[in-house]
Amino acid sequence: xxxxxxxxxxxxxxxxxxxxxxxxxxxxxxxxxxxxxxxxxxxxxxxxxxxxxxxxxxxxxxxxxxxxxxxxxxxxxxxxxxxxxxxxxxxxxxxxxxxxxxxxxxxxxxxxxxxxxxxxxxxxxxxxxxxxxxxxxxxxxxxxxxxxxxxxxxxxxxxxxxxxxxxxxxxxxxx
Numbered sequence: 334x335x336x337x338x339x340x341x342x343x344x345x346x347x348x349x350x351x352x353x354x355x356x357x358x359x360x361x362x363x364x365x366x367x368x369x370x371x372x373x374x375x376x377x378x379x380x381x382x383x384x385x386x387x388x389x390x391x392x393x394x395x396x397x398x399x400x401x402x403x404x405x406x407x408x409x410x411x412x413x414x415x416x417x418x419x420x421x422x423x424x425x426x427x428x429x430x431x432x433x434x435x436x437x438x439x440x441x442x443x444x445x446x447x448x449x450x451x452x453x454x455x456x457x458x459x460x461x462x463x464x465x466x467x468x469x470x471x472x473x474x475x476x477x478x479x480x481x482x483x484x485x486x487x488x489x490x491x492x493x494x495x496x497x498x499x500x501x502x503x504x505x506x507x508x
Contacts, residue, residue, distance in 0.1 A: 361384070362404055364388045365408065379477065391415040391416070403430060409422060411439065411442065412440075418438065437459055
């Protein structure tokens, strides 16, 4: 039996994501975080909510997976090995294939970086301190669902030009 390598695995993962689910296609999320614990906790929550989840542990791998699978959304940590989060975000926005993919930025840094990240192409900003990994990462799930138009969160369906932030456990969309 032939071994499946590199981007072939990601294409196969994308084909699996095309399985029909209640009349619609499953949405694919690329989760990028160098913390294995954080990645597994968030992956579990997103998969349980019905998303196809692909993961990457560094910036180079994130770009490879994004280009080969074209996920519906990317959750991107800012502090990554090989290529940093801002470098990945910039590369995603420069690539015609990946430029329209919504990106939720995860950061340990204070919300003061929010405006800069928006200018660089982030769709949403999420402080890691808001994630309680023992309590299911529900706030992150709500942000993802709102961006993908899959929840009953109040407001219009967010466009890529919108910024979603989490502030004191409340969602807000900034135009």
